[in-house]
Amino acid sequence: MKHIIKIMSLLVSVSAFWISLLLTSIIPESYTLLLPIYLIVSLGCYGLLMVGIGLMRFPTCPYESVLLQQDIVEAKEFLKENEVDVGSD
Amino acid sequence: MELADRAVGLLLSIISLSIFTYYTFWVIILPFVDSDNFVHKYFLPQEYAILLPVYAGVTLICFLSVFIGYVMLKSKKKKA
Numbered sequence: 001m002k003h004i005i006k007i008m009s010l011l012v013s014v015s016a017f018w019i020s021l022l023l024t025s026i027i028p029e030s031y032t033l034l035l036p037i038y039l040i041v042s043l044g045c046y047g048l049l050m051v052g053i054g055l056m057r058f059p060t061c062p063y064e065s066v067l068l069q070q071d072i073v074e075a076k077e078f079l080k081e082n083e084v085d086v087g088s089d
Numbered sequence: 090m091e092l093a094d095r096a097v098g099l100l101l102s103i104i105s106l107s108i109f110t111y112y113t114f115w116v117i118i119l120p121f122v123d124s125d126n127f128v129h130k131y132f133l134p135q136e137y138a139i140l141l142p143v144y145a146g147v148t149l150i151c152f153l154s155v156f157i158g159y160v161m162l163k164s165k166k167k168k169a
Contacts, residue, residue, distance in 0.1 A: 053098065
């Protein structure tokens, strides 16, 4: 319940800020009317940028992957000796 | 395969940065430029600055609801 109240209060404060900008005309009115769409498009762009940067910096650890494959082979041999079904080879 | 991952990541970042700069230029800078400057050739009329994001958002919501409905129907048919 508290999370919904936080989200609703954020939404109400943002819309109050936008309506106050519209009424007091600090910025020319044509800009203020386009501001919400501009913020949503820039938020989507920012999310896409973070996904792209995360993809570029993903660590693959090739040394640990080789060790892991060796561990898997050892475990399969050990279990096969003790007559446990290890699936297809 | 990490080279393919990094290429896709770089492509995504470039697409997002170009969309951001194009949209910023369109919405904020273009109304200040005189109306017979040559730059106006490269940008669509200003109504499209609203129509294109709204259209993309509506398409995204439709696609998401169709996908969710399809998955729900498939799971219900498998259980029956």
